[in-house]
Amino acid sequence: MALDPAETRAILDLYPSPRSAMLPLLWLGQNSDGWIKPETVTAVAQLVGVEESEVVSVLSFYTMYRTQPPAQRRLQVCRSLACAMRGAGEILERIREETGVGPGETAPDGAFSVEVVECIAACDHAPACLFNERMTGPLTPNRALGMLRGEGGEPE
Amino acid sequence: MSDSAPAPQLVNVTIDGAPYAFPKGTLLVDAVRQVGHPVPFYCYHEKLKPAGACRVCMVQMESPRGPMIVTSCTTPVGEGMQIQTMSDGAREARRQVLEFLLINHPLDCPVCDKGGECDLQDFTLRYGPGVSRFAEPKIHRMKAHELGPFLVLDQERCILCQRCVRYEDEVLGEQNLVLHGRGDGTVIDTTRGEPYAGHFSGNNTELCPVGALTSQTYRFKARPWDLRPTPSVCQGCSLGCNITVQRRGAEIVRLLARENAAVDGGWLCDRGRYGFGTVRADARLTAPQVRRDGQLVATSWDAAIDAVRQGLTLHGQRGIAVLGGARLTDEEAYLLGRLTRAVLRSNDLDWRTGAQRFAAPEAIGCHSAQVTDIDAADLIVIVDTPVGEEVPVLALRLRRAAARAGIVDIGPERNLTVGRAERVACAPEDLAEAVRGLTVRVAEAKMPLVVWNGSGDGELARAVAKLGAPLLVPGEFANARGAEAAGLLPDLLPGYRSMAEAAAVSEAWGGGPLPVKPGRAAAAILEAAARGDLGALYLVGSNPLGTFPDGTLAARALDTIPFLVVQDLFATDAAVHADVVLPALGPFEKTGHVTNLAGVRQEVQAVAPGPAGARSDLDIFVALAGALGATLPATAAAVASEQQALGRAEKPAMVTVLDRFTSGPHEIDGLRLLVRTQLYAGGGTAAFDPNLHVVRGEPRLRIHSTDATALGLRSGQFVIAEGDGASMRAVIELDDGLEPGYVAFGAHTPGANRMGQRVRLVLAGENGLASTVPVAAMGVNRR
Ligand code: SF4
Ligand code: SF4
Ligand code: FES
Ligand code: FES
Numbered sequence: 001m002a003l004d005p006a007e008t009r010a011i012l013d014l015y016p017s018p019r020s021a022m023l024p025l026l027w028l029g030q031n032s033d034g035w036i037k038p039e040t041v042t043a044v045a046q047l048v049g050v051e052e053s054e055v056v057s058v059l060s061f062y063t064m065y066r067t068q069p070p071a072q073r074r075l076q077v078c079r080s081l082a083c084a085m086r087g088a089g090e091i092l093e094r095i096r097e098e099t100g101v102g103p104g105e106t107a108p109d110g111a112f113s114v115e116v117v118e119c120i121a122a123c124d125h126a127p128a129c130l131f132n133e134r135m136t137g138p139l140t141p142n143r144a145l146g147m148l149r150g151e152g153g154e155p156e
Numbered sequence: 157m158s159d160s161a162p163a164p165q166l167v168n169v170t171i172d173g174a175p176y177a178f179p180k181g182t183l184l185v186d187a188v189r190q191v192g193h194p195v196p197f198y199c200y201h202e203k204l205k206p207a208g209a210c211r212v213c214m215v216q217m218e219s220p221r222g223p224m225i226v227t228s229c230t231t232p233v234g235e236g237m238q239i240q241t242m243s244d245g246a247r248e249a250r251r252q253v254l255e256f257l258l259i260n261h262p263l264d265c266p267v268c269d270k271g272g273e274c275d276l277q278d279f280t281l282r283y284g285p286g287v288s289r290f291a292e293p294k295i296h297r298m299k300a301h302e303l304g305p306f307l308v309l310d311q312e313r314c315i316l317c318q319r320c321v322r323y324e325d326e327v328l329g330e331q332n333l334v335l336h337g338r339g340d341g342t343v344i345d346t347t348r349g350e351p352y353a354g355h356f357s358g359n360n361t362e363l364c365p366v367g368a369l370t371s372q373t374y375r376f377k378a379r380p381w382d383l384r385p386t387p388s389v390c391q392g393c394s395l396g397c398n399i400t401v402q403r404r405g406a407e408i409v410r411l412l413a414r415e416n417a418a419v420d421g422g423w424l425c426d427r428g429r430y431g432f433g434t435v436r437a438d439a440r441l442t443a444p445q446v447r448r449d450g451q452l453v454a455t456s457w458d459a460a461i462d463a464v465r466q467g468l469t470l471h472g473q474r475g476i477a478v479l480g481g482a483r484l485t486d487e488e489a490y491l492l493g494r495l496t497r498a499v500l501r502s503n504d505l506d507w508r509t510g511a512q513r514f515a516a517p518e519a520i521g522c523h524s525a526q527v528t529d530i531d532a533a534d535l536i537v538i539v540d541t542p543v544g545e546e547v548p549v550l551a552l553r554l555r556r557a558a559a560r561a562g563i564v565d566i567g568p569e570r571n572l573t574v575g576r577a578e579r580v581a582c583a584p585e586d587l588a589e590a591v592r593g594l595t596v597r598v599a600e601a602k603m604p605l606v607v608w609n610g611s612g613d614g615e616l617a618r619a620v621a622k623l624g625a626p627l628l629v630p631g632e633f634a635n636a637r638g639a640e641a642a643g644l645l646p647d648l649l650p651g652y653r654s655m656a657e658a659a660a661v662s663e664a665w666g667g668g669p670l671p672v673k674p675g676r677a678a679a680a681i682l683e684a685a686a687r688g689d690l691g692a693l694y695l696v697g698s699n700p701l702g703t704f705p706d707g708t709l710a711a712r713a714l715d716t717i718p719f720l721v722v723q724d725l726f727a728t729d730a731a732v733h734a735d736v737v738l739p740a741l742g743p744f745e746k747t748g749h750v751t752n753l754a755g756v757r758q759e760v761q762a763v764a765p766g767p768a769g770a771r772s773d774l775d776i777f778v779a780l781a782g783a784l785g786a787t788l789p790a791t792a793a794a795v796a797s798e799q800q801a802l803g804r805a806e807k808p809a810m811v812t813v814l815d816r817f818t819s820g821p822h823e824i825d826g827l828r829l830l831v832r833t834q835l836y837a838g839g840g841t842a843a844f845d846p847n848l849h850v851v852r853g854e855p856r857l858r859i860h861s862t863d864a865t866a867l868g869l870r871s872g873q874f875v876i877a878e879g880d881g882a883s884m885r886a887v888i889e890l891d892d893g894l895e896p897g898y899v900a901f902g903a904h905t906p907g908a909n910r911m912g913q914r915v916r917l918v919l920a921g922e923n924g925l926a927s928t929v930p931v932a933a934m935g936v937n938r939r
Contacts, residue, residue, distance in 0.1 A: 038348075051331045052331075052347060053331035053334040056334060056336070057334045057336060060335075060336040060337045060338075
């Protein structure tokens with residue numbers, strides 16, 4: 001179920017060399033399963049004709065691919081220049097102090113996860129973030145904690 | 157050749173103001189090094205494709221747009237190029253890269269095994285800044301991580317040059333190590349964090365320019381300036397890869413590759429690189445033993461040699477036979493032949509205590525190929541030989557050839573496990589037919605080559621010879637070719653002389669008639685012993701119980717023989733039957749020569765003393781001859797000059813390969829049982845080497861996944877194979893390289909050759925004992 005055959009075909013047809021379809025096929029897998037399962041890696045390696053290790057290597061290069069099942073609420077805080085200068089670091093620090101969950105970690109009950117990402121092209125909203133893949137900002141420590149605890153404040 | 161190779165086109169380049177000319181295509185990094193203006197480099201390596209990953213090799217090049225900084229490892233020389241290696245710009249660029257490489261480096265040189273021979277230390281000292289401006293906390297990663305049986309990985313020391321990743325991919329065709337992540341989060345690891353599984357991991361420790369990949373066996377052992385190097389040759393198999401043995405004081409601490417382009421191409425396999433633990437193994441025999449009142453008791457050498465003399469005198473009337481010699485040096489093998497024929501007066505002599513039937517291609521009427529012929533061949537036929545398990549480094553050359561040449565891989569399992577090959581699946585008894593089927597293709601090939609380990613019957617030998625292609629024989633014993641040339645065969649004298657030349661040989665050996673009637677081969681010797689028709693058997697570095705294809709016959713022979721002498725490094729299961737046990741020296745403990753599978757004679761050096769009570773085989777032969785009233789040359793050098801003076805026969809005779817040899821196909825529950833060479837399965841020395849304990853593990857029974865499913869077997873499950881003659885416990889390993897319809901044990905696995913004709917598989921219970929449920933055999937067809 002991970003890779004829809006028709007969509008897979010359509011993606012492969014877009015590129016003269018099958019290897020070029022590696023990233024979009026991984027997206028396809030992530031979009032349908034919520035994360036990239038080991039069997040998706042195996043399937044993509046076969047489809048584009050490379051070793052699995054190469055897919056794993058590529059996959060780990062991009063921060064937006066998930067290789068673990070996602071938490072219910074996912075906060076991705078930008079740490080690039082504009083956001084860093086407007087307090088992204090302090091927000092992450094507060095989250096860790098209050099919840100014990102640091103960047104790159106997931107709450108033990110799987111309810112939420114915190115990640116840092118590079119510039120999400122929302123510098124005018126710095127410090128900016130993605131909450132469940134939707135951009136919002138400027139973020140404050142209290143708003144971040146509220147979103148993570150499911151107490152509201154999510155982007156529209 | 158000479159007319160076809162055009163003179164290389166030269167390109168003019170100015171380096172640091174002086175003019176030079178280099179062949180077109182030369183990389184700048186090589187050019188500047190050749191003329192003595194070294195630049196630092198990490199990712200570049202002669203044996204790997206350029207990667208341009210580390211950026212430390214930068215030089216300055218003049219261009220129409222002004223001076224440019226380029227990486228010298230990715231830039232080939234160009235006509236009129238002007239290069240500055242030490243301009244301010246080039247030096248500053250390298251300085252900055254080196255500063256960058258160190259910002260997250262742990263600076264733990266004092267406890268790093270690479271310290272003293274580390275390119276990061278050396279280049280930073282020579283080209284880098286003295287101090288770091290980086291005051292921020294460092295990123296921490298995995299340290300002292302045991303990556304499989306032999307490697308230790310320190311991700312913090314890694315400079316991400318990717319030599320290891322590229323070696324895995326380009327040289328091995330495997331992907332055991334890959335890059336994960338990006339930026340300052342990039343690390344080296346296995347694909348999914350699993351243990352490193354390949355057989356050539358150790359080469360990474362020589363390729364890694366820093367202390368990120370190091371060897372378990374060398375951990376915290378020495379500093380390079382304390383080490384004394386001795387050039388020698390690996391005796392792990394019949395390839396004879398060249399090595400440098402490094403000792404600290406008297407202790408061997410590591411082996412390094414010493415490139416010999418005609419043999420090893422600069423690589424070692426892990427069995428060779430780490431298989432030096434025998435020199436300090438607890439299991440080594442340390443004193444001669446004689447049997448008194450049914451018990452083996454330690455004794456002096458004089459008493460032991462006298463016990464052999466007495467035993468041979470007492471039982472010699474009914475015949476004396478000698479088996480073994482394929483693990484000795486050339487000199488020792490030759491002396492063993494002389495001892496047997498001239499002193500013991502017997503021709504019952506055979507090195508072939510395993511499945512291999514001959515060693516030199518000429519011995520069955522073929523031409524010898526050189527190892528490097530693999531690089532030029534356009535058609536390579538692999539006849540039922542698991543090259544990677546038998547002679548691992550040779551398999552690397554075949555893998556590389558597979559990208560270019562046609563490879564035909566014949567037999568009941570895939571022999572070339574990496575690389576493209578055309579499979580001709582066939583049963584062992586159909587091999588000769590399959591080989592004959594290739595006659596036309598081989599005849600049409602420009603440079604055909606056959607690779608066969610020489611295990612098979614006379615029909616197969618004739619079929620291979622008939623192909624008329626050069627042959628390589630990667631056999632199971634390290635110095636089989638030396639033993640064969642020394643005449644350790646029932647019907648061949650030294651130098652491939654037939655028995656008709658006995659008079660000439662006798663003259664070289666100081667007169668005295670030699671027995672002229674050809675003796676018996678190994679199988680006939682063992683049959684005679686089992687029948688009670690033989691008085692004494694002398695096993696020299698051989699254990700037919702483990703290696704002879706019909707282990708049941710070997711067991712009966714050793715049970716029945718009235719007088720048995722075992723000369724070995726370890727208390728093998730044959731030694732248990734012995735009347736006299738003579739402790740011998742082994743690899744790394746003797747000086748002499750060995751002859752590799754392509755006939756290259758190479759020198760081995762004694763670098764370890766061995767156990768105090770053990771003696772070299774050569775010394776033992778001399779002492780034994782002395783006790784029997786004969787004098788043999790007493791040094792390796794004296795033996796070598798006698799052997800060389802005797803030389804080769806003008807018309808070398810051939811080796812007899814019997815038509816029926818093994819005791820026929822074995823069966824397990826309707827599946828055919830194969831006994832195949834398997835790396836680390838044991839046998840001679842590997843079974844006793846503490847360095848290799850980690851990889852040997854349980855005996856494995858390999859089976860195709862479809863057969864396993866049909867039998868309800870899972871990978872990792874324990875089974876007991878119950879034969880008429882023996883039973884053994886093994887762990888199931890799924891291997892689809894094996895054709896369906898077969899199961900395979902590793903050769904030299906104790907018991908594998910003693911199963912008898914009918915074998916049953918029984919699931920082993922939790923406690924490893926047999927449960928009463930036999931494995932169902934339904935639905936599996938015999939091929
Ligand atoms: S482990 Fe060694 S060889 Fe591999 S990338 Fe790191 S520094 Fe280079
Ligand atoms: S291939 Fe053979 S000779 Fe070479 S290192 Fe391995 S065991 Fe030693
Ligand atoms: S720097 Fe944070 S969105 Fe651009
Ligand atoms: S050696 Fe040239 S970039 Fe690494």
